[in-house]
Amino acid sequence: MSTARPEDEVLGKAYDARLARRLYEYVAPQSRLIALSLALMLTVMAAQLAQPYLIKVLIDDHILKHEARGLTALATLYLLVFAVEMAARYAQLYSMERTGQNVIQALRNRLFAHLQGLDSAFFDRHPVGRLMTRVTTDIESLADLFSSGVVSLLGDSLKLVAIVAILWWLDARLALVTFTLVPALFLLSVFYRGRIRGAYRDVRRRIARINGYLQEEISGMLLVQLFRREGEDRREFDAINRGHRDAELRSVVYESSFSAIIELIGTLATALILWYGGGRIVTGALTFGTLVAFIEYTGRFFGPIRDLSSFYAVMQAAMASLERIFSLLDTRPAIQDPAAAAPPLSPPAAAERGPRGLIEFDRVHFSYRPQEAGTEILHGVSFRVRPGEKVAVVGATGAGKTTLVKLLIRLYDPTEGAIRLDGVAIRELPLRALRRRIGMVLQDHFLISGTVAGNIAFGDLSLPAESIEEAARLVHADDFIRRFPAGYAESVRERGSNLSVGQKQLISFARALAYDPEILILDEATSSVDTETEILIQDALQRLLRGRTSLVIAHRLSTIVGADRILVLHHGRLIEEGTHRELLARRGAYARLYRLQFAPGEEPERSAAAPERSEAGFIPGPDPA
Ligand SMILES: Nc1ncnc2c1ncn2[C@@H]1O[C@H](COP(=O)(O)OP(=O)(O)OP(=O)(O)O)[C@@H](O)[C@H]1O
Ligand SMILES: [Mg+2]
Known part of the structure; x- marks a missing residue:
């Protein structure tokens, strides 16, 4: 539950040359600011050290000698020196903080971009809270390195040496x-x-x-x-x-x-x-002026000693943070673009040749934790989805259906076997190109905070309003969106918590349609909606799938019956394959499921029109034969 673990606070060396060298890459662009800050620091120091001496001269040479001439000049000079000190101190603190903040900003952007490139397996292993800590707290402790770190170390040490010398010289x-x-x-x-x-x-x-x-x-x-x-x-x-x-x-x-x-x-x-x-x-x-100057100088002496004592700890914390930040930056994503991308398939010809997108799974094995024995989820799954074909996958909860889909868009790579798209292994395709061709509607309809229109145009921010509304109209989302007080500009809360399940589903459909992919993957939600919405959703689905190669993880009977082919997945293995009628005729696992779940003693066509029954999940049991 806690976001910070004990190891987040383990401290080590106060200086690590390797880490410092890597940080230098971010500090180097700030070298002019740092030089300015150093110059200002010397000014502050000189002004500070001049003041007690001016007091001494004032007392010894003027007050005690009853010499009024020059008093005004000295007092004015004192004030001037003080003003210079204040101005320079302000500018010095500002430029130093600014250096630190610039470095931090660059490093934080770098971390953010790096996180975006990491793969799903990485996020499975690392809790969100700890990653947040890297980007916020860890980077924050680098700020200390600049505000009370290197430059003040230099400044404080110089000041101490100077005061010691002056005191020695005075008495x-x-x-x-x-x-x-x-x-x-x-x-x-x-x-x-x-x-x-x-x-x-x-x-x-x-x-x-x-x-x-x-x-x-x-x-x-x-x-x-x-x-x-x-x-x-x-x-x-x-x-x-x-x-x-x-x-x-x-x-x-x-x-x-x-x-x-x-x-x-x-x-x-x-x-x-x-x-x-x-x-x-x-x-x-001893002169009286020297005594006063001594008291003044000692007052300026203790501050730096106090600050120097904290330097070690600041460095230690900064190094520990740097270590963690750089080790995160060093994580290589497991899913990467191929070194040499496969030659692009010519997209213009596609329209003439009709739908494309031949999907092949070739003896695919997969485990979320490949290092651990007995964790394999898919055990050699092979199938094809031909261009333009609609294939439904059915199977019990936890059978590995969503996992199949995650492999297809390369959120993970199979541990064995290959997945091909139009004959090219997807590992050989640039990630962006692969994901551009495949549209996906997820099981939990992921909406982001923003407007309804923004959610539909998620994949293409330049989408004109007409296209957004057209997509919404096609999937029957237009009606309810128009009924919102702000219509398409209605704001959606985080994860779409202010929308109903059916509304979220239809908006997800509109998003997929607006994206207009060649291949559509649909992981049907298991949650039920009312009959009227169900009919809307079924019709929206038909329109969404029309003319596309599609792979549907199906929980609705209507989707299953409407599919060209059905794959039955059981504990990570494909155990049956065929059309609804073929599979029923085979009287195997699918037929048994169908009888149990959907239509005891009914004709398939009739039960397909009974949406109130269509939400039951498929639970394949062992083949009775
Ligand atoms: N990120 C993950 N890390 C480890 N194991 C996972 C992960 N995601 C899923 N699993 C496991 O993989 C198995 C298959 O999960 P999957 O999500 O593919 O099931 P499913 O067939 O889609 O089920 P449902 O019908 O409930 O959606 C389950 O046993 C699950 O516990
Ligand atoms: Mg699933």
Whole structure:
């Protein structure tokens, strides 16, 4: 249920040259922005470091010497330097963030396009939630690499070195005293940073669990309410939620004690400087201005140390994310275009020669998990569908009917045997060309959010409105679509949840018709609709199939009887083949099924006209003979 698994958060090396080199490909186009950011960073630093010195000059050379001349100029300069610092800081942060966001955007587009090329078997193996994490959270943690990563590392280190040098130059002994606090500060920072990041990781993991639970609960609310699982689920959710609160509180404890301790060390440093430096002023070894400058510089010294302590963890998280992102980018799709495509068949001649599309299955074996023994779903299936022929496939639930269809459009490849289209193995055909020739109506009518018209024109966005309406009219969808308040512009919710089953079916038909494929594959839905809609659907089907080679996974008696040939699939094997009459006359599995399911003691023609009976699924039993 949880979208983040423990292994999503395993951390390793903070620097991996191989990953950094691959990231460089995405960073290189941003080199001008990075150079700009570096230049701005140096400006910020110079302006920051000039300020305490200006104060020192102001105190020592003017205030203490009662010298009023130049005061105005110095104060104005101080203000100016400060203004420069602010402007440069703003531009620096912006350009750095922008670099990061540009890199992230490019990488995210790349991932998206890569996901589109992956095959169904890949998506069977990888849960949606984890893939979402790659494209969102993992890429997000790269943003940290830019905002608090490399450039700030460089900036902070430079600043530290500069401050140490300046303090040393101002007064070496006072500098040494001040530096005694640095190791303590650094160690405490490293300790707390580690804890804080760990706590945040925990919080993120628990938020992912909350999201996962919530998603399942909301989408299954009907089931929850029906089976009165509310109380139980509330308790489960409460446990997850409580865990999240505790994790959140742990992070707050670390965060607040960390900032308190940093404050404490800062005050300690000031006290040390006042105590030791004050003594040296009394003996005349130190000027008052230098003391003030010291306090100012130390204040600017602790920030970078605090930030540097987090650098390691940021790098570590970014590398772990990069590792996962690149390993996803490295997955090669199992279904790919052939290296050298078969010569294209000449399409213009097709119209003259009548329907094309000879489908051949040649001893096809298939398993969804070929590595595991005993998982084979199809055991050597062979058949042909001649151009223009309508072939129906019947068989029990789980017999492998939908699987046959998935193989034909190459969502998966057979483990053995070959599938040919007009004599050419489909492995040799470019995927786009193959899928352009084959239209498909799926078992669960897949609609997308958008308009009704958009759903019909799904395969060809340039389709004119007349063609969309023409397709809808032919399959009898026009009537109910026009009755929608917005007609063809009526919005369809995700997965078509605001439409009835019959409406979804007819819209899917219209979509297939508008696509106008040579070969049509129809995986009939098993859910029933009312008699009137049933008659509409049957007629729509006839129009859809007319003049096309078609393979229909049939659950309706009318479709079965209307087919030129029927294939009976049983546990992944074809056990009978023939027309409705031939198969009945054979008195085998099909005849038995037919008797059991559709028409005890009736003539086939008459029962074909009885749609209220036509929804029963076929369940072939063993041949009684
Ligand atoms: N993605 C998948 N991964 C693993 N096994 C699968 C997958 N899809 C289907 N199966 C298995 O393959 C077998 C055949 O499924 P298939 O969908 O082809 O059945 P079907 O004949 O279309 O059934 P129905 O009439 O219910 O639609 C079933 O045992 C099913 O559990
Ligand atoms: Mg099926």
